């Protein structure tokens with residue numbers, strides 16, 4: 001609520017500043033600040049035909065990118081679990097059989113949720129696929145990543161805190177023009193938990209239809225945020241992550257994780273580790289045990305880029321989530337440094353007796369990028385700490401998305417793009433030199449710019 005008040009005054013100030021300069025309506029968004037798009041809007045439209053598959057999304061299905069999990073919802077009856085697919089348009093040589101389930105949330109009854117594992121795919125190949133049958137059938141496509149290798153180029157998008165407002169739509173459209181091949185999603189998907197009773201389930205559905213324009217055509221790598229917890233005891237819903245886990249599958253079994261909320265995959269030249277900020281992670285817990293083993297599997301000769309995704313930032317200078325990452329930092333930071341998770345700061349010298357409490361430059365520490373600006377209903381998180389701490393290089397309270405474009409084993413380019421009143425505006429950029437491969441070479445020159453925005457976090 002406080003945030004919303006701040007946003008309103010911010011809009012007002014902008015109006016005063018720019019209004020006099022002769023720039024009028026283009027700077028005033030009709031639905032500003034962040035209102036959710038009405039549920040009957042065309043952006044959430046239900047596909048035509050009886051029981052037509054909707055909310056289609058794919059994610060990587062195996063460790064190395066030769067499988068996908070295809071998920072969709074049929075609203076009226078279970079229908080078919082089959083995915084027909086092949087490498088030529090409209091000629092589906094293969095069929096895979098998935099599973100179906102449904103659940104309730106308060107009195108809301110979900111549609112029939114299908115998950116289908118499709119494996120044995122060739123690398124670097126375009127596949128076409130078809131769901132449903134007759135007049136209700138729908139067709140999509142996706143491209144598999146190149147084979148795992150140190151110089152396999154790949155362009156990831158990074159999006160967090162998306163929601164389903166007009167700003168979210170702007171972010172999504174801009175991302176889709178970026179050439180990004182896979183989204184690293186850092187948590188907080190639908191913000192359906194801002195609703196109550198049956199509307200929670202309905203807003204999970206509308207979000208699934210909203211993002212389908214991208215999620216049906218390229219994998220989104222999911223990690224869970226606080227808005228996925230959906231702990232609502234007043235309506236009898238006390239199982240954390242119920243809506244999220246029913247709808248968004250992850251390939252946790254292939255990396256021997258006991259829980260879909262934390263897992264790892266390899267894609268092109270990247271080893272991607274997804275952690276759950278809202279599940280137990282202290283010493284001896286399943287997540288801690290799993291991460292210890294997973295880090296041993298990282299082979300920087302094959303996947304030079306080691307990326308860790310988690311929702312709560314470990315270093316943060318915004319009021320949102322401030323200090324929440326401290327407990328995970330205390331547990332995992334020494335591992336991130338040891339394994340050189342790709343300026344660089346660390347606070348591993350701190351312990352409760354030493355009092356060395358300030359983060360210090362550390363060549364083998366990760367670069368932390370915080371992106372939480374998808375455009376959700378909570379509006380701008382613009383309460384930054386003042387003065388800006390040394391560990392923060394660049395920050396802006398705004399909306400937008402990032403891309404991480406890996407060129408080869410030594411170089412990757414990071415870009416952050418602001419949604420500037422509907423226009424995409426390249427705003428922050430830097431070159432990452434790989435920790436492992438650059439370590440014997442000239443040290444990476446960090447442009448004194450790296451993004452410190454708000455909300456979700458990605459550590460690279």
Ligand SMILES: *[C@@H]1O[C@H](CO)[C@@H](O)[C@H](O)[C@H]1NC(C)=O
Nearest residue numbers: 077101102103104108109110
């Ligand atoms: C699942 O759907 C079937 C068929 O409509 C229904 O009988 C059953 O109660 C549903 N289960 C849940 C958990 O909603």
Ligand SMILES: *[C@@H]1O[C@H](CO)[C@@H](O)[C@H](O)[C@H]1NC(C)=O
Nearest residue numbers: 349350351352353354355356
């Ligand atoms: C605590 O930190 C200090 C300073 O870095 C170090 O000398 C000491 O060994 C640490 N204590 C433990 C128990 O690790």
Ligand SMILES: *[C@@H]1O[C@H](CO)[C@@H](O)[C@H](O)[C@H]1NC(C)=O
Nearest residue numbers: 151406407408409410411412
């Ligand atoms: C890696 O990519 C960078 C940036 O495109 C380029 O300058 C460099 O020459 C490349 N290195 C190799 C070994 O190809």
